[in-house]
Amino acid sequence: xxxxxxxxxxxxxxxxxxxxxxxxxxxxxxxxxxHIIKRVRDEGDVALRDLTRLFDKxxxxxxxxxxxxxxxxxxxxxxxxELRAALELAAERIAVYHAxxxxxxxxxxxxxxxRLGARWTPVDAAGVYVPGGRAAYPSSVLMNAxxxxxxxxxRLVMVTPTPNGxxxxxxxxxxxxxxxxxxxxxxxxxxxxxxxxxxxxxxxVDVVTGPGNAWVAEAKRQLYGVVGIDMVAGPSEIVVVxxxxxDPEWIAADLLSQAEHDPTSQSILFTDDAAFADKVAAAVDAxxxxxxxxxxxxxxxxxxxxxxxxxDLPTAMPLVDRxxxxxxxxxxxxxxxxxxxxxxxxxxFLGRYTPEAVGDYVxxxxxxxPTGRRARFASGLSVLDFMxxxxxxxxxxxxxxxIGPAAVALAEAEGLPAHAKSVAIRLK
Amino acid sequence: xxxxxxxxxxxxxxxxxxxxxxxxxxxxxxxxxxHIIKRVRDEGDVALRDLTRLFDKxxxxxxxxxxxxxxxxxxxxxxxxELRAALELAAERIAVYHAxxxxxxxxxxxxxxxRLGARWTPVDAAGVYVPGGRAAYPSSVLMNAxxxxxxxxxRLVMVTPTPNGxxxxxxxxxxxxxxxxxxxxxxxxxxxxxxxxxxxxxxxVDVVTGPGNAWVAEAKRQLYGVVGIDMVAGPSEIVVVxxxxxDPEWIAADLLSQAEHDPTSQSILFTDDAAFADKVAAAVDAxxxxxxxxxxxxxxxxxxxxxxxxxDLPTAMPLVDRxxxxxxxxxxxxxxxxxxxxxxxxxxFLGRYTPEAVGDYVxxxxxxxPTGRRARFASGLSVLDFMxxxxxxxxxxxxxxxIGPAAVALAEAEGLPAHAKSVAIRLK
Numbered sequence: 001x002x003x004x005x006x007x008x009x010x011x012x013x014x015x016x017x018x019x020x021x022x023x024x025x026x027x028x029x030x031x032x033x034x035h036i037i038k039r040v041r042d043e044g045d046v047a048l049r050d051l052t053r054l055f056d057k058x059x060x061x062x063x064x065x066x067x068x069x070x071x072x073x074x075x076x077x078x079x080x081x082e083l084r085a086a087l088e089l090a091a092e093r094i095a096v097y098h099a100x101x102x103x104x105x106x107x108x109x110x111x112x113x114x115r116l117g118a119r120w121t122p123v124d125a126a127g128v129y130v131p132g133g134r135a136a137y138p139s140s141v142l143m144n145a146x147x148x149x150x151x152x153x154x155r156l157v158m159v160t161p162t163p164n165g166x167x168x169x170x171x172x173x174x175x176x177x178x179x180x181x182x183x184x185x186x187x188x189x190x191x192x193x194x195x196x197x198x199x200x201x202x203x204x205v206d207v208v209t210g211p212g213n214a215w216v217a218e219a220k221r222q223l224y225g226v227v228g229i230d231m232v233a234g235p236s237e238i239v240v241v242x243x244x245x246x247d248p249e250w251i252a253a254d255l256l257s258q259a260e261h262d263p264t265s266q267s268i269l270f271t272d273d274a275a276f277a278d279k280v281a282a283a284v285d286a287x288x289x290x291x292x293x294x295x296x297x298x299x300x301x302x303x304x305x306x307x308x309x310x311x312d313l314p315t316a317m318p319l320v321d322r323x324x325x326x327x328x329x330x331x332x333x334x335x336x337x338x339x340x341x342x343x344x345x346x347x348x349f350l351g352r353y354t355p356e357a358v359g360d361y362v363x364x365x366x367x368x369x370p371t372g373r374r375a376r377f378a379s380g381l382s383v384l385d386f387m388x389x390x391x392x393x394x395x396x397x398x399x400x401x402x403i404g405p406a407a408v409a410l411a412e413a414e415g416l417p418a419h420a421k422s423v424a425i426r427l428k
Numbered sequence: 429x430x431x432x433x434x435x436x437x438x439x440x441x442x443x444x445x446x447x448x449x450x451x452x453x454x455x456x457x458x459x460x461x462x463h464i465i466k467r468v469r470d471e472g473d474v475a476l477r478d479l480t481r482l483f484d485k486x487x488x489x490x491x492x493x494x495x496x497x498x499x500x501x502x503x504x505x506x507x508x509x510e511l512r513a514a515l516e517l518a519a520e521r522i523a524v525y526h527a528x529x530x531x532x533x534x535x536x537x538x539x540x541x542x543r544l545g546a547r548w549t550p551v552d553a554a555g556v557y558v559p560g561g562r563a564a565y566p567s568s569v570l571m572n573a574x575x576x577x578x579x580x581x582x583r584l585v586m587v588t589p590t591p592n593g594x595x596x597x598x599x600x601x602x603x604x605x606x607x608x609x610x611x612x613x614x615x616x617x618x619x620x621x622x623x624x625x626x627x628x629x630x631x632x633v634d635v636v637t638g639p640g641n642a643w644v645a646e647a648k649r650q651l652y653g654v655v656g657i658d659m660v661a662g663p664s665e666i667v668v669v670x671x672x673x674x675d676p677e678w679i680a681a682d683l684l685s686q687a688e689h690d691p692t693s694q695s696i697l698f699t700d701d702a703a704f705a706d707k708v709a710a711a712v713d714a715x716x717x718x719x720x721x722x723x724x725x726x727x728x729x730x731x732x733x734x735x736x737x738x739x740d741l742p743t744a745m746p747l748v749d750r751x752x753x754x755x756x757x758x759x760x761x762x763x764x765x766x767x768x769x770x771x772x773x774x775x776x777f778l779g780r781y782t783p784e785a786v787g788d789y790v791x792x793x794x795x796x797x798p799t800g801r802r803a804r805f806a807s808g809l810s811v812l813d814f815m816x817x818x819x820x821x822x823x824x825x826x827x828x829x830x831i832g833p834a835a836v837a838l839a840e841a842e843g844l845p846a847h848a849k850s851v852a853i854r855l856k
Contacts, residue, residue, distance in 0.1 A: 083841055086834035093831070097544060100534065108528075115778070116525060116792050121771050123805050137842050170841055206805040224652055225660035228805035232653035253853050256846035291845050335822070342818065343549055350543070350822035353854055357847040358823060361835040364544050365819035377551045377634040377656035379817035389807035390770065391793035394763070394778035395786065403521070406514035407789040413511055413598055414565050417719050418688040419785040422681035426781055 001281070001305035006315060018268075018306060019322050019373070033189045033218040040193035045200050051190040056132075058165035060185065065201050067167060067175075067183040075172035083170075090362040091142050091177045097364030098150040101383040112402040115394040120387050122152035123228070125203070127195035128180070129210030130171055132161035132187050137211075138174035139360060143367050144210045144230075144381065145178035151386035156180050157205055159195060161187020187212075189219035196223040207386055211368065230381050234372035235264035238356055239323055239345075241316050241338060242280075242331040244273030246352060252283035254329060257357045259300040260293035266304040268323070270316035277307050317341040324375040327356045346375045400426055429709070429733035434743060446696075446734060447750050447801070461617045461646040468621035473628050479618040484560075486593035488613065493629050495595060495603075495611040503600035511598075518790040519570050519605045525792030526578040529811040540830040543822040548815050550580035551656070553631070555623035556608070557638030558599055560589035560615050565639075566602035567788060571795050572638045572658075572809065573606035579814035584608050585633055587623060589615020615640075617647035624651040635814055639796065658809050662800035663692035666784055667751055667773075669744050669766060670708075670759040672701030674780060680711035682757060685785045687728040688721035694732040696751065698744035705735050745769035752803040755784045774803045828854055 004014055039047040049060045076084065107117035128144040131137065141158065148156050158175055160168075162185045175183060184202055186194060192212075198204030208220060209230035220229040238258040242251050255267035271277050284301060288294045310316045317338060320328060324344035332338070335350040342348060346369030349356050360367045368381035395403075404423045411419035432442055467475040477488050504512065535545035556572040559565065569586065576584050586603055588596075590613045603611060612630055614622060620640075626632030636648060637658035648657040666686040670679050683695035699705050712729060716722045738744045745766060748756060752772035760766070763778040770776060774797030777784050788795045796809035823831075832851045839847035 082837050086837040086841075089831065089834045090838065096538075100536075101546075103531075106528065110524075114791065118529075118793070124771070139838055139842065221653055225649055225800075225802065228802075247853075250850070250853055253846060253850035257844070257850045260844060260846040287846070287849070291849075292843070293845060297846060339820065343552070344816075345818050348818055348820040350820060351824070353825050353828045354821055354823045355850040355854060357839060357844075357850045358828065358832060358835045359821050360847060361838045362831045363542065363821050363823075365546070365821060369819075370816075372653075374653065374656075375816065375818070377816055380819055382817070384812075388772075388798075388803065388805055389810070390773050390776055390803070391797075391808055392767065392776040392778060393782055393787050393791050393793060395782045395791075396779070397781050400781045400786065403517065403790045404786060406517045407786045409510050409514040410518065410567055410789045411785060413514075414567065415720070416685070416688060416785075417721060418681060418684035418715070418725060419788060421715070421719075422678070422685045422783040422785045425675075425678055425681050426783060 005309040036189040037193040063165040072172040072176035075169040076176040093364040114399040123206035125155035125205040127157040127205040130160040136168040138170040141174035151383040159191040192219035196227040238327040239325040240329040244276035248279035259297040263299040265300045268306045324373040433737040464617040465621040491593040500600040500604035503597040504604040521792040542827040551634035553583035553633040555585045555633040558588040564596040566598040569602035579811040587619040620647035624655040666755040667753040668757040672704035676707035687725040691727040696734045752801040
């Protein structure tokens, strides 16, 4: 963890280094992923079986390529009533929030009698990647699958690695709740490649979403254009802007809720109260000692954590914009003026009673959010990621007479005579 | 050009081959682009100057790195009144169409008193790539720059190669009309890399859009994630669905309006009238002979063109969906029932008086559209490509009491105790 003070002489340089610090995949991952994608494209199921044996230590021909929907139902019924209710509450709230994202079609006729518009349609098939092993998150299943269903996607495929053949019952239960149509026991870059190109067993999909390790993220990046993808995902981040009236234990817990994800996660506190900063730092250390995820949180906080002192909270906001964080908490009495200053953030959590983690699970907005400063140009997952827009145009002879000559002039100026002719021939 | 009949025995196989035919970049382009990107990232302006000398045959230090806005105004004033009016008409109609794409913010409070919503904001800076040389298209300037301006982008940068140092006055005039803020005389993969990473001369942008050759497209693909991009663009395509009551000369001109773009372009006609098909084929041959772009059109039509006979036009529509074409003309009296069958197309042109080329220039919808079957999952360029959404959430103690326990249960089930603690600590 580094401590910075925005009024110090060296602050600008130190903060710029923090903004530019890369915590992402290296070239070796890229080369290995290229090789895996090529193998899956060329060899299909044979490559999937080989790579699953290599990375996940089981033989798909023995353990089974698919997971039955009946198994998902059984997993759901095997949960405690409390967990079933929690999953159902989360699914319901996520569905309500995302249903409101469905865009409206347009169909206008202008003063020249020219009809213009746009129609939105869902993709035919979507694939959701769900990590296996340590990072097996049923919440990710809901956050990826429910927007696809809300978009109207007919075929929803889930892939998830099952290391040593073991499945995660919570993930299966979430797949049941979300209404996933097909499940395959494959993971890694090879699973993304299979979804993109298709194999004999797995029919191709149009969009692949969902979190994963560096290999999965790199595979999505490389396959972008062959399929649609949500966004290249990097390590998780939180920025907390908090005044001294917060309980330091609460803010420490918020910082640790990202730090516990991964050693490469990042948690940053901006505060205008030096004594509060000290208390939070102490509370972080004390809480880490009690966490089962303490080792990960320790590494993340030591390597990537930061506490930054500012003269007042508004001073923090342009600095927050430079970080363009995935998650931003504004923990103060009236968060609205600070929120109005935000230009770049994936998701914002307002006030003292809105810990980021409540948004990870049950609030409704998506928890798949742009990382690594990508909130400068990217948005969280939404129904739009599973839909596309077809523009349309309809002219009659008088509409074409009104605007066609300008098209002819421009086409001729661009040296495209067939373009010009296709309009001019109708103007005779 | 191939002729197919959907009722022939071998049709399914032949059509599948047509759908799967790749007309895109190879691995050599990818490797060269990786090298160029690395050079620009590491060496900045030095690499830009070297690569421009190599590819565009001029020295930026002598010819000048930038193009002044005064030069753009002068180019505009140097146009014929007819061309100035055509550019203005196009810009006005494109601005009106795209302004209506601006999404609305959401700010709702639900039955639990939980406030949820989303705010849209423009990216800070956008870069528009404009090809130079043969394919120097002022219409591309308008189609990329105007949506960025409609989104509210403050800094709009244009890059365009100027082979041998020569600028294209039409492109400059279009930059003036569109209100481009900065122009640089660089092109190719090196220009895209400069926009993404920034150099001493060119400050980085957040989104890069615009068409280009295979190198430009590959650079955008590789830099996706470092910046936002519109969509990987491949060769242009048109599918025309036409009955026998069309003038074969009109339909031939429409097919050639794509074929003249590039040898890799593709034009496909579906018709239910074999005699009409013959007439269109003959008209294509006759028109090619009259075109200054005839050699390109000839190559494209011979290599990639197709005429496909169907028993009736509705039979064509599922086949069109498999092609997911960039442009789709429905040339018949009542196009609406056919349009209602379309699931995957970039843009649709309805009726006999709506040639695709009118949409390329002046109608209003964007001409930057998904190619290579990407209309299955991608949309044409819009203001959304220059904006991003920040979700937000605000809970009070009673809202957190209502949904917090479910978040705690899920976080504990996922093995993330700090997530659970950050909620539970506020419920005490």
